Amino acid sequence: MLPSNPFEIRLDRNDPRPLYRQIKDALAAAIESGELPPSTRLPATRALAQKLGVDRVTVVTAYNELAAEGLIQSHVGRGSFVLDPASLTGRHETPPAPPSLRAPDEWTAHNFNREMMRLARRPDIITFGPGMPATDLLPADDYRFALNAVLRRDGPEVLQYGPIEGHPPLQAAIAEELAGFGVHIRPEQALITSGAEQALSLAMRTVLRTGDAVLVEQPTYLHVLDLLAGSGIEAHPAPCDEQGARADALPELIERHRPRLLYLTPTYQNPTGVCMPLARRREILQLAAAHHLLILEDDVYRHLWLDAPPPPPLRALDPADNVIYVNGYSKCLLPGARIGYLLAPQRLHAELEAAHQTLDLTATELSQRALALLFEQSRFRQHLERVRAAYRERRRAMLEALTDYMPPGASWTRPAGGLFLWLRLPPGGPSATTLYVHALDLGVAFAPGHLFYLPERVKADDAAHSLRLNFTLYPPPIIRDGIRRLARAWERAGGELPSS
Numbered sequence: 001m002l003p004s005n006p007f008e009i010r011l012d013r014n015d016p017r018p019l020y021r022q023i024k025d026a027l028a029a030a031i032e033s034g035e036l037p038p039s040t041r042l043p044a045t046r047a048l049a050q051k052l053g054v055d056r057v058t059v060v061t062a063y064n065e066l067a068a069e070g071l072i073q074s075h076v077g078r079g080s081f082v083l084d085p086a087s088l089t090g091r092h093e094t095p096p097a098p099p100s101l102r103a104p105d106e107w108t109a110h111n112f113n114r115e116m117m118r119l120a121r122r123p124d125i126i127t128f129g130p131g132m133p134a135t136d137l138l139p140a141d142d143y144r145f146a147l148n149a150v151l152r153r154d155g156p157e158v159l160q161y162g163p164i165e166g167h168p169p170l171q172a173a174i175a176e177e178l179a180g181f182g183v184h185i186r187p188e189q190a191l192i193t194s195g196a197e198q199a200l201s202l203a204m205r206t207v208l209r210t211g212d213a214v215l216v217e218q219p220t221y222l223h224v225l226d227l228l229a230g231s232g233i234e235a236h237p238a239p240c241d242e243q244g245a246r247a248d249a250l251p252e253l254i255e256r257h258r259p260r261l262l263y264l265t266p267t268y269q270n271p272t273g274v275c276m277p278l279a280r281r282r283e284i285l286q287l288a289a290a291h292h293l294l295i296l297e298d299d300v301y302r303h304l305w306l307d308a309p310p311p312p313p314l315r316a317l318d319p320a321d322n323v324i325y326v327n328g329y330s331k332c333l334l335p336g337a338r339i340g341y342l343l344a345p346q347r348l349h350a351e352l353e354a355a356h357q358t359l360d361l362t363a364t365e366l367s368q369r370a371l372a373l374l375f376e377q378s379r380f381r382q383h384l385e386r387v388r389a390a391y392r393e394r395r396r397a398m399l400e401a402l403t404d405y406m407p408p409g410a411s412w413t414r415p416a417g418g419l420f421l422w423l424r425l426p427p428g429g430p431s432a433t434t435l436y437v438h439a440l441d442l443g444v445a446f447a448p449g450h451l452f453y454l455p456e457r458v459k460a461d462d463a464a465h466s467l468r469l470n471f472t473l474y475p476p477p478i479i480r481d482g483i484r485r486l487a488r489a490w491e492r493a494g495g496e497l498p499s500s
């Protein structure tokens with residue numbers, strides 16, 4: 001018996017698509033639009049074939065395709081039903097328990113990150129803490145398309161181990177993109193890794209030996225601090241100003257510590273959002289070349305420019321081939337795809353490639369091929385345009401709310417891209433960790449600034465009175481609500497509020 005729903009399939013004998021494909025496409029469109037809601041029973045194949053005047057095999061083929069795409073589920077003897085995603089087991093549905101870490105002073109980068117990820121899944125807390133892109137803007141449909149298309153095109157081969165250095169078409173797409181940034185490479189020079197994080201770890205463990213010194217921006221990306229902690233490598237702070245790492249402070253630091261490496265995130269830095277201007281980039285490169293100092297450039301926020309494209313990467317400006325360059329597609333596209341890459345200076349390429357093989361063999365082939373397809377189809381570019389438009393709005397909402405609600409003496413960066421801004425609380429008032437406890441009671445969270453400082457610097461005033469806010473995670477009204485709650489938390493913590 002046909003179902004009672006009014007849905008009709010019209011076949012067109014002049015359509016170049018085969019009949020099974022027309023049936024499949026019509027049903028898929030109806031499922032996607034909700035016209036055929038979850039749990040709807042599809043007509044029996046024999047009945048539908050009769051109704052449409054086609055062979056039964058044609059309908060069976062269409063149903064098989066729908067099942068392969070996860071749109072329907074067939075049960076022997078009962079028929080085929082539109083899949084209800086909620087009926088699938090294995091998804092972790094229960095929200096995590098209320099926040100347990102109540103002493104943020106004692107946090108390490110490691111347990112902070114777990115806390116932030118837990119909070120991000122709680123609907124009752126507005127959290128500006130995590131270092132991730134907005135979930136509501138992740139391109140799930142594009143990715144689903146790419147995964148299905150790649151699986152259909154390449155079959156089981158895509159589930160095999162792939163080439164160690166990466167999927168050649170993805171390497172080619174990266175080389176093309178890099179040329180647009182002014183970095184000219186042969187595709188095989190891009191060593192594909194499981195996220196930028198792995199590229200950073202690979203670079204550090206290959207280039208550095210116990211007892212070596214490195215310079216890191218202060219504040220800096222907290223996982224780099226985590227990576228260096230307990231490694232036997234000495235990390236020293238490189239001071240920053242509103243243009244990023246200070247070139248004028250480097251000669252003395254180089255003289256004193258004889259560092260082997262300088263870790264920099266010059267473009268929309270994590271955590272401050274600052275972007276280093278061209279002149280400063282050139283100054284730092286000159287100093288590094290003069291002192292045989294390797295630079296590890298982490299460029300993962302480059303795609304997320306909001307006002308105008310940023311200056312070229314250090315790697316593009318460096319004739320001395322002294323920069324290890326790291327980038328990836330977590331912040332600008334899909335953190336879950338876990339795809340990053342590394343460009344080594346020529347003299348280090350073979351060593352880094354060998355180290356990569358030891359560490360991981362290869363990054364996931366399926367993700368690499370799916371990403372290559374998203375590039376090829378211009379979907380990545382379109383996604384970036386959508387994300388930039390939304391992030392501009394969200395940044396504006398946060399800057400306006402901060403202006404309206406923050407106490408006198410507070411200041412903040414106005415990033416031209418990336419995910420974060422850096423808020424400095426009025427000196428002499430409650431610290432960021434005191435504020436955090438009250439903020440959590442009022443349902444708002446952030447990343448306390450001390451986490452981004454080397455351990456010996458966490459008690460310093462700038463570390464204790466600053467915090468990182470991710471401005472991209474919520475639509476404007478929620479951002480405004482979150483900042484309003486933060487201001488209330490400040491008052492509860494004993495801070496002074498603007499008189500209005």
Ligand SMILES: Cc1ncc(COP(=O)(O)O)c(C=O)c1O
Nearest residue numbers: 131195196197221270328330340
């Ligand atoms: C500066 C910086 N580098 C690297 C990463 C890691 O990126 P991925 O997710 O690609 O490993 C992050 C993520 O927070 C980051 O902020």
